[in-house]
Amino acid sequence: MMNLNKILKIKALKFPNIPHYEWEGEILEKTEDYLLVLCKPGRKLIHHSKEDIYIINNTSIEYFPLKKWYTAAMEIEEGTGALISAYCNIAMPSVLNQNEISFIDLDLDFIKRKNEDWKVVDEDEFEVNSMKFQYPEDLKNEALKALEKLKQDVANSIFPFNYKITIEKSNTFSGGIVND
Numbered sequence: 001m002m003n004l005n006k007i008l009k010i011k012a013l014k015f016p017n018i019p020h021y022e023w024e025g026e027i028l029e030k031t032e033d034y035l036l037v038l039c040k041p042g043r044k045l046i047h048h049s050k051e052d053i054y055i056i057n058n059t060s061i062e063y064f065p066l067k068k069w070y071t072a073a074m075e076i077e078e079g080t081g082a083l084i085s086a087y088c089n090i091a092m093p094s095v096l097n098q099n100e101i102s103f104i105d106l107d108l109d110f111i112k113r114k115n116e117d118w119k120v121v122d123e124d125e126f127e128v129n130s131m132k133f134q135y136p137e138d139l140k141n142e143a144l145k146a147l148e149k150l151k152q153d154v155a156n157s158i159f160p161f162n163y164k165i166t167i168e169k170s171n172t173f174s175g176g177i178v179n180d
Contacts, residue, residue, distance in 0.1 A: 001141075008037055010062070011102040012089070015133045019048040020105055025062060034158070035094070035101060037062040039073070041063050058084070064094040064101050069146030070110075071103055072160055073173040086112040086161075089155075110150050118154055120147065132166040 025037035
């Protein structure tokens with residue numbers, strides 16, 4: 001493991017390789033299995049699909065595994081480190097290429113909002129895009145298996161869903177995440 005303070009360009013793509021949206025973050029930790037990235041308030045999200053630019057005014061710790069079929073963005077409260085929300089994309093494993101990481105977003109999302117339970121969203125989008133972009137059958141199956149594995153990781157507090165450890169790794173906030 002090595003810690004780096006380096007700006008990273010993050011690119012979300014739609015299958016097979018269509019620009020969807022992109023933003024930047026700062027690498028907190030890089031291992032052979034994942035990158036942990038800090039995204040600060042005021043960052044620009046360039047949304048290619050919607051042809052718009054958004055300013056994101058929250059702090060998030062984002063997890064990009066290089067071998068698992070999802071990504072995770074955990075919005076945290078500045079100062080307290082409390083978990084505000086979590087947003088996980090079912091995606092093909094992230095690919096790191098120098099100072100850029102990209103992933104192919106497979107539509108299905110597993111999210112948690114403050115004071116709410118985890119829930120799956122965008123199942124309809126997955127079905128529509130499966131046809132529109134002609135997802136191969138094995139890709140659809142891998143996406144569905146990944147969703148089940150993600151649910152298990154969350155239920156079992158597997159990193160990065162053991163929030164206190166995730167925050168401690170960031171060395172950015174005092175205290176641990178409060179998991180409501």
